[in-house]
Amino acid sequence: MSTENTSQLKPTYFDIFKKVLNELSWREVSSFEEIEKSEHKRVLNLINMTNSDVLSSYIWDFQIEKQEIEVKQDETTIMSDFGGRIISVWENSNKYRYIHPTQLNPKTSNRVDIYSNIGNLIITTPQKHKRKLSIIYVSELYAQDAEGNKKAIMQNSDDTSILPLPYMEQILVYGTLIRVKANPSFAKFNYWRTLYYSAITNLRATGAKSSEDTPRITFG
Numbered sequence: 149m150s151t152e153n154t155s156q157l158k159p160t161y162f163d164i165f166k167k168v169l170n171e172l173s174w175r176e177v178s179s180f181e182e183i184e185k186s187e188h189k190r191v192l193n194l195i196n197m198t199n200s201d202v203l204s205s206y207i208w209d210f211q212i213e214k215q216e217i218e219v220k221q222d223e224t225t226i227m228s229d230f231g232g233r234i235i236s237v238w239e240n241s242n243k244y245r246y247i248h249p250t251q252l253n254p255k256t257s258n259r260v261d262i263y264s265n266i267g268n269l270i271i272t273t274p275q276k277h278k279r280k281l282s283i284i285y286v287s288e289l290y291a292q293d294a295e296g297n298k299k300a301i302m303q304n305s306d307d308t309s310i311l312p313l314p315y316m317e318q319i320l321v322y323g324t325l326i327r328v329k330a331n332p333s334f335a336k337f338n339y340w341r342t343l344y345y346s347a348i349t350n351l352r353a354t355g356a357k358s359s360e361d362t363p364r365i366t367f368g
Contacts, residue, residue: 158313161239161291161302164320166194171325171336178304191328196291196301198323199309200350203290207235209354210312211287216280224260226270231298232287237263239281244270254262311351318347 159167162180168191169176177183183192203211215230237244237262243284247264260273270281289298289311302309309316322344329337 158308159317159320160305161192161195162305162309163271164324167317167321168195168324168328171321172328179247191324194324194327198320198327199290199302199311202311202319202323203309204288206285207353208351210310213285215283215285215286217283219275219279219281221276222274224272224274226272226281228268230268230283230287231289232285233265234263234268234270234279234283235280235286235336236284236293238284239272239279244272260337315347315351318343319351322347332335 165180165183165188166176169188177188183189211232212235213230213232217226217228219226242261244261244263247262260271263270268285272281285299289300289310291299291302291307293299293304293311298310299307305312307318322340325340326337326344329340331337
């Protein structure tokens, strides 16, 4: 289902690509369809890698979503793809208990009102009537198309990241640049890295719950 379209206000996948090329002083590409060179395709891949690394490093407020599902009569086991990882399950005021995947065994699977992140498994008490569960989860759909529909990665020219403004451009451009060069001795590397981490720090400051809440950013 389409969500509210805010992507028009954001730089697109192609916009970010062109800004990276400009910082590298590489020749411009006039259209997305002209991207054929292997180094250009590598830049596109690294834009998505940067986006994924940042968004998977922390439970950002804007990634937390809610979905209601209907439980059928006498249904006990539910496995569903929510496009992310469950962080809580509610049935009215009853909060389901989390079972770690390593603790799933015949004994625990006989329990009810539990959930686990293996296949987003939910085991509920059977009832003689339909009812609803509220699923709170962290979305792992890190991009969206021009209509605002969520997707895993940016693929088309007008796709955008779900990273919010005003941090998105700085994170994606400079995060991609330090991956393209990946060499601290390169003249602009430390400058790019400083801008990249500054944007992440500012983004975290808008939603951090405590000083211990820290994104785990890695370079792949």
